[in-house]
Amino acid sequence: LGTNPRHEASRQLLRLAKELTRVKDGDAMAAWLGAYNAWELRHKDFLEQKSIWSDGSENDLHQRLVKARDTMRRRIRERTMFTFMDPGLGIGTPVPTTNNAIESANARIREMPGNHRGLCLIRRIKAVCWWCHQHTEHPESAAWLARHAWRDEQIEHLYRQAWERSDEGRQQVFGLPARYGTGIDWNESHTSTPWRNTD
Structure with a gap:
């Protein structure tokens, strides 16, 4: 998302993420989950937009936002989003909301x-x-x-x-072959386009 997102959907999700630190009890948790669900419904079409590459393959148009949404969904589904509120932890003192x-x-x-x-x-x-x-x-x-x-x-x-x-x-x-990104590519330091003197 970054600190200054361009799209309104990203700005709203960033606000929701910041509000997580204020969730301290079950009522606040239910309110936050309701607000998150409303955000997903409100921006469903925006998040489902696809871009088509020149080879015909499709990909999410707003990849970073979709990835953030998927992370939130996974944390909620796995019941790890609000672990700090779990009474089964057996800890007498409140658990911090952040690490x-x-x-x-x-x-x-x-x-x-x-x-x-x-x-x-x-x-x-x-x-x-x-x-x-x-x-x-x-x-x-x-x-x-x-x-x-x-x-x-x-x-x-x-x-x-x-x-x-x-x-x-x-x-x-x-002696296994190197993976992508570990070697020098000839094309990074050479170009087929002639250099133009613009002086």
Whole structure:
């Protein structure tokens, strides 16, 4: 959808998505679901518009909006849209409506390797493990960490396994052909149209 959608249907869905953070009880949930259902009915024809490609194939004209709608439908159907309101979770305190706190911690973990680019890969992995350990609720002592920390060989083995399962790793280790988007295309740097001097 983006932050400034062009179409009215997209703007309305963005407003609905922002209203999700204000849903705190069953009445608000029912009202939100009613508003979402009304949005789908109101923009049904708009969402069903197709574009026809030169080869005759059809595709959704408003792909990003249709994808957002399908995501909402799936979350509602799977009953995961309002998981934070589920009394069966057995949590006494209210569950946050967003995962911003989790993503904030994840962003700091993702920053660690970049902040320590001078270290070799294994040391950067250890730095991430150390950061995670230090930010647990009850971190163990330095002596415990020294006894139980992963050895370089263990990290190398796990990294190697992960690498071999990745697309790039399979290409290098097993000689599988590269997938689209991983190579240089001759047409990206050459053109059949002569360059015109417009000076």
